[in-house]
Amino acid sequence: xxxxxxxxxxxxxxxxxxxxxxxxxxxxxxxxxxxxxxxxxxxxxxxxxxxxxxxxxxxxxxxxxxxxxxxxxxxxxxxxxxxxxxxxxxxxxxxxxxxxxxxxxxxxxxxxxxxxxxxxxxxxxxxxxxxxxxxxxxxxxxxxxxxxxxxxxxxxxxxxxxxxxxxxxxxxxxxxxxxxxxxxxxxxxxxxxxxxxxxxxxxxxxxxxxxxxxxxxxxxxxxxxxxxxxxxxxxxxxxxxxxxxxxxxxxxxxxxxxxxxxxxxxxxxxxxxxxxxxxxxxxxxxxxxxxxxxxxxxxxxxxxxxxxxxxxxxxxxxxxxxxxxxxxxxxxxxxxxxxxxxx
Numbered sequence: 111x112x113x114x115x116x117x118x119x120x121x122x123x124x125x126x127x128x129x130x131x132x133x134x135x136x137x138x139x140x141x142x143x144x145x146x147x148x149x150x151x152x153x154x155x156x157x158x159x160x161x162x163x164x165x166x167x168x169x170x171x172x173x174x175x176x177x178x179x180x181x182x183x184x185x186x187x188x189x190x191x192x193x194x195x196x197x198x199x200x201x202x203x204x205x206x207x208x209x210x211x212x213x214x215x216x217x218x219x220x221x222x223x224x225x226x227x228x229x230x231x232x233x234x235x236x237x238x239x240x241x242x243x244x245x246x247x248x249x250x251x252x253x254x255x256x257x258x259x260x261x262x263x264x265x266x267x268x269x270x271x272x273x274x275x276x277x278x279x280x281x282x283x284x285x286x287x288x289x290x291x292x293x294x295x296x297x298x299x300x301x302x303x304x305x306x307x308x309x310x311x312x313x314x315x316x317x318x319x320x321x322x323x324x325x326x327x328x329x330x331x332x333x334x335x336x337x338x339x340x341x342x343x344x345x346x347x348x349x350x351x352x353x354x355x356x357x358x359x360x361x362x363x364x365x366x367x368x369x370x371x372x373x374x375x376x377x378x379x380x381x382x383x384x385x386x387x388x389x390x391x392x393x394x395x396x397x398x399x400x401x402x403x404x405x406x407x408x409x410x411x412x413x414x415x416x417x418x419x420x421x422x423x424x425x426x427x428x429x430x431x432x433x434x435x436x437x438x439x440x441x442x443x444x445x446x447x448x449x450x451x452x453x
Contacts, residue, residue: 145403151244155211157220158240159183159203163232171196178230179203179237186219201237213242213400241284243397249404250411252430253289253385253393256423262376264392265290267422273394275418281407283399289383290392291376295351299370307364309356314370317356321345348372385429 119126161175172194180194180203188211193204207216217239224237231237241247254272256264265287273285299314327339345351352367366372385391398407415428 145401145405151246153245155207155209155213155216157205157207157213157216159205159220159224159237160240161201161203161231161235161237162199163201163235164199166199168196168198171199171201174232175201175235175237176203179227182227182230183220183223186223188216203237217242241397242399243283244400247283247398247400248395249398250396250408250430251393252396252415252428253391254426254428255391256426258423258425261290261390261392262293265292268392268394271421272418276394276396276411276414279407279410279414281399281402281410282396284397286395286397288393288395289390291379293374294377295345295348296373296375297351297366297370298373303369307357307359307369309364309369313356314366317354317366318351321354348374 159179161171161179163171163175166174176194176196179201180192183189183192183203183205186205188208189205190208191206193206195202195204205216205220207213221239224239228237254264254268256267259267268287268290269292273287276282276285297314297318299311304310304314321343322345324343325341327341329336329338331337345354352365352372354366355363356366356369357364383391383393396408396411398404412430415430419426419428
């Protein structure tokens with residue numbers, strides 16, 4: 111057999127050389143175009159359903175959210191297993207599909223089934239799909255350094271400017287923010303004062319909700335000029351919130367500040383993000399989509415950071431570190447000499 115193969119090759123040497131050249135060109139092209147990733151993606155083909163219902167115990171989450179979702183997700187096409195887990199205020203359902211199933215087809219199947227399962231959940235509870243990323247999709251971690259801004263202002267800058275800019279980069283599935291404080295108004299009611307005025311907590315909640323919105327009017331014409339009427343009712347500061355009326359006693363309104371204390375503070379945190387032992391930091395994690403080139407996507411994200419930095423306060427900069435997926439052709443710059451400390 112080998113002798114016949116050698117003889118055939120010698121008689122058709124030009125064809126063999128042409129075939130070898132074609133294989134060489136194809137190999138060189140494949141090496142150049144292959145997706146670079148230091149960690150092979152061996153994760154399961156899964157879709158995550160996340161549900162948030164803050165303030166509820168894990169047992170309530172299991173009984174009223176996780177169990178209805180898991181039972182109704184059974185029987186989807188190409189599903190190997192359905193796993194659920196519950197924790198304080200949150201529920202996760204992991205649907206493991208066959209390896210040959212297209213991930214976006216699988217997400218569509220889950221979304222269609224959620225339309226029915228939504229009716230089985232408590233009022234106001236809405237399940238959502240997790241990002242279309244893999245277990246090794248956290249390819250870039252970065253911190254935002256903005257001198258002169260406190261942690262709350264830095265977090266607001268990250269959430270409302272930097273994050274939206276990076277999410278437009280091709281190949282980015284999600285940008286998850288971490289660190290800092292998420293500003294919020296907190297109303298701390300006084301039970302004694304509420305009892306004195308005969309108020310209940312639902313009344314206070316309803317007053318805050320109803321006085322924090324806008325309503326549209328109508329258009330009318332006067333002297334040949336058209337006017338559009340609308341009301342602006344969004345809360346702009348603590349003083350506005352303090353003066354929201356709850357009820358009226360005779361002719362005197364009982365306002366929020368009469369029964370509660372209003373303050374601007376940060377949302378309760380379960381942990382902090384530390385940067386090299388130098389203190390708290392604000393930043394984000396860039397998650398890569400399924401099937402993307404990690405090295406190319408990291409390069410695009412860093413180029414986008416340079417564009418975003420032009421709109422940041424003076425002396426602001428980014429510091430980043432890549433996971434092993436991005437270390438092949440990543441060139442470190444002076445602004446990235448600090449790396450994130452793993453937590």
